[in-house]
Amino acid sequence: MENNKVTIQDIARLAGVSKSTVSRYLNRGYISDEKAERIRSVISETGFKSNFFAKRLKTKRSKLIGLVLPRIDSVSVGKLLAGIGYILEPAGYQAIMLVSQLNEKKELENIISLYHQGVDGIIIDSVAITPQHIALQQDIGIPLLYTGQKHPDANCLKIDDEAAGRMMGAYLRQMGHFHAVFAGVTKTDVAVGIERRKGFAEAFMEGRPEAKVDFIETGFGFLEAYNLAGDMLQRNPTVVVGATDNISLGILRYFHEREIRVPEEISVAGFGGYDVGAVVYPALTTIAFNFELVGMNVAQRMLDLIDHRPTENEVELPFFFLERESVRRMGSAESTRQTLAGMA
Amino acid sequence: MENNKVTIQDIARLAGVSKSTVSRYLNRGYISDEKAERIRSVISETGFKSNFFAKRLKTKRSKLIGLVLPRIDSVSVGKLLAGIGYILEPAGYQAIMLVSQLNEKKELENIISLYHQGVDGIIIDSVAITPQHIALQQDIGIPLLYTGQKHPDANCLKIDDEAAGRMMGAYLRQMGHFHAVFAGVTKTDVAVGIERRKGFAEAFMEGRPEAKVDFIETGFGFLEAYNLAGDMLQRNPTVVVGATDNISLGILRYFHEREIRVPEEISVAGFGGYDVGAVVYPALTTIAFNFELVGMNVAQRMLDLIDHRPTENEVELPFFFLERESVRRMGSAESTRQTLAGMA
């Protein structure tokens, strides 16, 4: 290690060969066993490590992947990062990350900044893919890969939010619910704000014009949802669905404080599959996304893109249903009513 | 932007000056207003950005800070990262991170790897500072700063875990608890495994030889704690304290499933102040650490270290008590019992 001073030149001198021979040894080398051995020994004695910047200056490849994240202190982002790490690390790549704070403009700046930083590719957990994002791709010579959102003209790899919404809609319909409040987020977030909600409403309503879905917009934090839970209640739904587990958690807390029993009096469901959904009471029924897996897929795709391996666009990732305790089957009440009607 | 090709040379030619003049313009330069203006305009037209690697090769400073983290998908790490970002970004630094997966050896490798990567300094959210960590400092010419753990021979900046433990111990004693189970983690983690527990036991026991603290070792996940909650219960304590909110959450869930009422039948407390502690029922009483603030302090200290500004070592960061619903005052039961005794 010794104060960073050892260069390829030094070890060339010490081993009695030329710089290029050392360089060859370091990369794929046409080298005689004898010299290779001499070099190897000198290198290990000196603790030599090739200078990162000099190397990158020549090769134009940094072995660095840029990461643009909407925020960092969130469960899903944490999982995503873990998954990305599992793939990148063994491949010899490192990640350098920038946070956009849920801000589209900042997201753009971050992409540009990373690009100038010399990364080999950029993974963007996007809040919104704007025309500028698309335009940017032309000017940039490195692959950009989006997750979180999708766009026909961009490399994307994300969960199929609409299908996830449909799954939840179908489940609640089949559980006999007929009036839902969907607590969603801004439409700027196409994936969560539009697709998830659309899929849900379609499947929930399907063939039941008398069913009803009310929409209430909230933010991503559970505190915001908590504050709006009263409004949701006033619509008098049989079930309220949070676009995110965090949202559902806030709602659950509000109901608990008012001693509104879930699921006896009202059902609650969410999307995400966060661990905390399991410790809460009642445990939250939700659609679980495997963000770690998403991360792994995204990272692998980025590597493929960098090495110009063929990739198929618009792959969407799987998810699964996590039935827990917060949704009640409405059937019994209805059949009771029917029975009574029959008796009259 | 245009395919990365624009170099300082190009803009020199276009502006009709020499490379060195452009270079001077880019840094703090002795330059005539006229040429400065010409250069400025050419630069903005071409969208020129100086090559990161070439620049670093010369200057020996990367404006990169290495981050070594125990894991990435954790609340506290997320907050810490956010805090670090708040300081680093405006200062023009970027972070490059590596994850150690709670593994000491890996942590060491990551530090070395980052060092060779040419970062200006390394922040380590350590799981354990070993002699090798200390030895490493000699060989490395850049500042290392630890958080999460401390060591007299290293730059450290962390929460005072022992004091946090004491605070909780004193609170529970004053609430009339006399038998606690402390659900802690391995001693390898000096901060959480030893200091926090030690502080707790000292303050809880202080001047009460008849009081009792049982120790049960668990991991960091709430599932592990959940599985051990039965053992904790068998000790028949008045309160169980998780070394971490996650641990306490697992315990709370176990109790809930067994219909053991908290805090009526048994109290539960934790450390961390995670948001989820507030949505759970009963809301978790805990010692809240402001990890974001820790991150900001750590980042600032790193910047000071890099610029050779004087810093004081062993600063420890504040925390505060978050009294919520999961701990009961034992006084009433005792006085009831005393009253009954008096009547007999």
Next chain:
DNA sequence: CTGTTAGCGCATTCAG
């Protein structure tokens, strides 16, 4: 298989 020769893009002497 190996040494020599050129730069990569930039910052920095050193003379003007």
Next chain:
DNA sequence: CTGAATGCGCTAACAG
């Protein structure tokens, strides 16, 4: 104030 020259440490032809 400015241009010419030099080299950071490394890789990649190019001739042997």
